[in-house]
Amino acid sequence: MTIPATWEPLTDADPVLTIAQDLFSTMIDGEPGHLYQWMGESPSLEDSRYAWVDVSGPVVTRVMLMAGRATGEQLTRALLQMDDSEAVSDADFADAVGEIANVVGGNVKSLVTNPGALTLPVVTHQEPDMSTAFCLLETYFGWKGAPLGVSLWALAS
Amino acid sequence: MKVIVADDSRVMRQIVIRTLRQAGYDWWDIEEAEDGAAALTKIRASQPDFVLSDWNMPEMSGIDLLKSLRREGNETPFAFVTSEGSPEMRRQAEAEGALFLIAKPFTADVFRETIDPFIS
Numbered sequence: 001m002t003i004p005a006t007w008e009p010l011t012d013a014d015p016v017l018t019i020a021q022d023l024f025s026t027m028i029d030g031e032p033g034h035l036y037q038w039m040g041e042s043p044s045l046e047d048s049r050y051a052w053v054d055v056s057g058p059v060v061t062r063v064m065l066m067a068g069r070a071t072g073e074q075l076t077r078a079l080l081q082m083d084d085s086e087a088v089s090d091a092d093f094a095d096a097v098g099e100i101a102n103v104v105g106g107n108v109k110s111l112v113t114n115p116g117a118l119t120l121p122v123v124t125h126q127e128p129d130m131s132t133a134f135c136l137l138e139t140y141f142g143w144k145g146a147p148l149g150v151s152l153w154a155l156a157s
Numbered sequence: 158m159k160v161i162v163a164d165d166s167r168v169m170r171q172i173v174i175r176t177l178r179q180a181g182y183d184w185w186d187i188e189e190a191e192d193g194a195a196a197l198t199k200i201r202a203s204q205p206d207f208v209l210s211d212w213n214m215p216e217m218s219g220i221d222l223l224k225s226l227r228r229e230g231n232e233t234p235f236a237f238v239t240s241e242g243s244p245e246m247r248r249q250a251e252a253e254g255a256l257f258l259i260a261k262p263f264t265a266d267v268f269r270e271t272i273d274p275f276i277s
Contacts, residue, residue, distance in 0.1 A: 106240025
């Protein structure tokens, strides 16, 4: 018998914010206080990039990170302790941003009952087609003045 | 002490190694592996004292790497650093013989508190 996963606890943004703040304070900023809830209307992302992991199960669930390229480059430099003037390669960008999605996705999965396996992260320039998916949660955070989005989706099987 | 850090993310391998240094293990001789299959080859060749591995990797997952080692009688001390720290995964890791599982994100303090008891 397959027991369906229960995602209801995560349709509130607070647990996702806590997970993201923990990640940013320990591995990106080295101190708390730099990641906060974005207030007001959903912001637009400049030159946006998308990174996600899926959790398998009767209903596949996607945890997706959305950020502008420049913000993603800042995140990559922070993770790799690079100087602000250093160029970020596409490979390092995809690796770093994908790993952020992976850590958020893994921690989100840990809060859910009966989840399936986590996929490897995917990073794209083009927004994935989510027209048949159901959005469980979409929230935005601010980091260094720039918006970062996190969304949670139930994908049609 | 010879240690292998296995993770398919180069960024995460750097962060794990940097955090190990911050935690005081700057005397460790660390070799990197980019997935479980590469780690298995390197473990057979260099016979490390300790393996610190991601769980979710292409080619061979961390748990399959651990199972492969134990199947061939290799008892190298083994632990996980992974983005998932669910009770089920911790149970599975322990059942296969892992020393511990550290969930990402982590700090140098977490590394020290978790690893130090096994160093002696």
